Amino acid sequence: MFATLVAVLVITIFGYIINTISKPRNFPPGPKWYPFVGSSAVVQKTTMQYGSQWKAFSNLAKEYSTKALGLKLGSEQVVVVFGEKNIRQVFTEKEFEGRPDSFFIRLRCLGKRLGITFVDGPMWREHRQFTVKHLKNVGFGKTAMEKEIQNELANILEYIEKNRKSPINPKLILAMSVMNILWKFTAGERIEQERLSYILELFTKRSKAFSIAGGWLNLWPWIRFIIPDLSGYNLIKNLNQQISDIIKDAIIKHKNGTVQGSDFIYTFLQEMKENNNNFFHEEQLNTICLDILIAGSQTTSNVVEFAILCLIRYKAIQEKVYHEIKSTIGDNEPNWTDSNRLLYTMAFLLEVQRFYTIVPLAGPRRVLQDTTIDNYYIPKNTTVLLAVGDVHFDTEIWDEPHKFIPERFLDSNGNLIKTDHFYPFGMGRRRCPGDSLAKSFIFITFVGIVQKYKVESTNGVLPPEEPIIGLISGARPFTVEFIPRS
Ligand code: HEM
Numbered sequence: 001m002f003a004t005l006v007a008v009l010v011i012t013i014f015g016y017i018i019n020t021i022s023k024p025r026n027f028p029p030g031p032k033w034y035p036f037v038g039s040s041a042v043v044q045k046t047t048m049q050y051g052s053q054w055k056a057f058s059n060l061a062k063e064y065s066t067k068a069l070g071l072k073l074g075s076e077q078v079v080v081v082f083g084e085k086n087i088r089q090v091f092t093e094k095e096f097e098g099r100p101d102s103f104f105i106r107l108r109c110l111g112k113r114l115g116i117t118f119v120d121g122p123m124w125r126e127h128r129q130f131t132v133k134h135l136k137n138v139g140f141g142k143t144a145m146e147k148e149i150q151n152e153l154a155n156i157l158e159y160i161e162k163n164r165k166s167p168i169n170p171k172l173i174l175a176m177s178v179m180n181i182l183w184k185f186t187a188g189e190r191i192e193q194e195r196l197s198y199i200l201e202l203f204t205k206r207s208k209a210f211s212i213a214g215g216w217l218n219l220w221p222w223i224r225f226i227i228p229d230l231s232g233y234n235l236i237k238n239l240n241q242q243i244s245d246i247i248k249d250a251i252i253k254h255k256n257g258t259v260q261g262s263d264f265i266y267t268f269l270q271e272m273k274e275n276n277n278n279f280f281h282e283e284q285l286n287t288i289c290l291d292i293l294i295a296g297s298q299t300t301s302n303v304v305e306f307a308i309l310c311l312i313r314y315k316a317i318q319e320k321v322y323h324e325i326k327s328t329i330g331d332n333e334p335n336w337t338d339s340n341r342l343l344y345t346m347a348f349l350l351e352v353q354r355f356y357t358i359v360p361l362a363g364p365r366r367v368l369q370d371t372t373i374d375n376y377y378i379p380k381n382t383t384v385l386l387a388v389g390d391v392h393f394d395t396e397i398w399d400e401p402h403k404f405i406p407e408r409f410l411d412s413n414g415n416l417i418k419t420d421h422f423y424p425f426g427m428g429r430r431r432c433p434g435d436s437l438a439k440s441f442i443f444i445t446f447v448g449i450v451q452k453y454k455v456e457s458t459n460g461v462l463p464p465e466e467p468i469i470g471l472i473s474g475a476r477p478f479t480v481e482f483i484p485r486s
Pocket of ligand 1: 300
């Protein structure tokens with residue numbers, strides 16, 4: 001009897017192991033799968049070697065001569081797609097519209113499958129539509145939003161003026177401005193300064209500590225009980241707690257009428273009151289606010305920070321940008337309409353977003369039904385990541401992609417070229433809903449700074465060009481000197 005039990009146990013374990021290391025037939029090529037860890041060890045090793053998970057995937061894809069790389073990270077089957085054809089397929093076809101449901105994602109979403117970014121199906125459709133409509137109504141892409149951005153620009157300029165006797169690291173002030181704008185449209189007010197600095201510090205740590213696939217914590221969620229700090233678990237818990245507290249406070253203020261207006265929380269609470277819609281409840285409101293803050297804050301401020309980095313690395317280009325601004329709008333306060341006239345400046349900002357792709361690895365997506373990419377079989381529920389950063393450096397699309405050349409976005413008459421090979425905000429039905437806010441913030445803030453100051457590296461030492469790539473791309477810490485223009 002005992003021997004039979006042992007035999008059954010051994011066969012079961014053996015069967016389980018065989019199952020975990022067997023690839024589905026015609027699955028995309030990639031490293032070997034080992035019991036329990038899949039191909040995680042190779043991915044970790046390559047990530048250490050190349051400095052980011054995106055670069056690791058790119059190099060593995062080259063090694064296996066494929067544009068669809070098949071992996072297993074822990075127990076999750078993952079396919080990373082490369083090349084414009086495959087990336088457009090995943091961005092636009094319905095079967096790739098899902099989001100995975102993993103431990104890491106639930107942790108990010110306060111323990112539930114809620115919000116917009118990490119849900120799919122009817123819940124995602126309804127809330128994405130509601131949020132996009134609201135953002136448009138309250139002024140995303142309109143004058144009201146522009147006014148808010150101009151107010152934040154005034155704060156940034158005041159900060160620079162007060163502190164410019166010493167070198168300035170632009171990161172914090174830019175991040176604070178974006179957060180304040182996002183919060184104004186979400187909750188109708190700014191966030192208290194001290195709280196905001198602390199949250200931004202946690203955001204930076206989070207972005208560095210995790211890759212898009214969630215790192216160790218996603219592979220082996222139980223490690224949070226053994227190394228809660230080292231695994232990043234405590235960091236995310238703390239961040240969630242801090243942001244949730246702010247959101248909860250805002251909801252209470254809206255309920256007792258302390259804050260009034262037409263912001264997102266107000267509109268959502270109205271919808272809850274007026275329509276008996278099961279999808280609209282406070283936990284969902286909480287998570288959408290979290291989605292907006294997480295998806296919109298560092299992505300946007302990092303672009304302006306990279307733009308400042310490029311100004312100091314390419315001095316002649318800085319002068320060209322400045323002269324265009326000066327000769328076109330003079331000392332007038334910049335607004336989004338000026339983007340139709342400041343074409344070299346626009347080309348510069350587009351080149352910044354190509355050269356430093358903020359989301360080089362987009363997704364994750366969950367495959368909703370069995371499908372194929374490049375004739376490889378992709379089973380339902382596979383996680384798909386899109387190597388957008390590779391398209392932005394593809395030599396078949398761009399001349400000398402590793403050089404910073406704003407002119408590549410201009411034609412021979414100096415007009416902006418509309419390129420289809422550029423995906424900073426993704427495309428298709430999951431395209432970034434915050435792109436108009438991001439574009440306006442980036443343009444107005446950047447023009448406002450260059451209009452008033454020449455930006456130089458501290459003590460003539462150029463900061464490193466290479467970004468830090470975790471969940472998103474960010475500049476390595478650097479300081480600059482702001483010298484007033486006449
Ligand atoms: C330069 C700044 C930004 C960049 C580069 C960026 C990039 C992206 C990209 C590439 C996606 C698509 C992911 C996918 O296809 O799976 C996305 C989605 C998203 N973004 Fe942005 N984003 C930026 C700013 C913002 C802002 C300001 C907001 C907030 C208003 C925002 C909110 C979102 C949300 C909620 C999603 C998820 C949409 C969905 O799943 O349906 N983003 N973003």
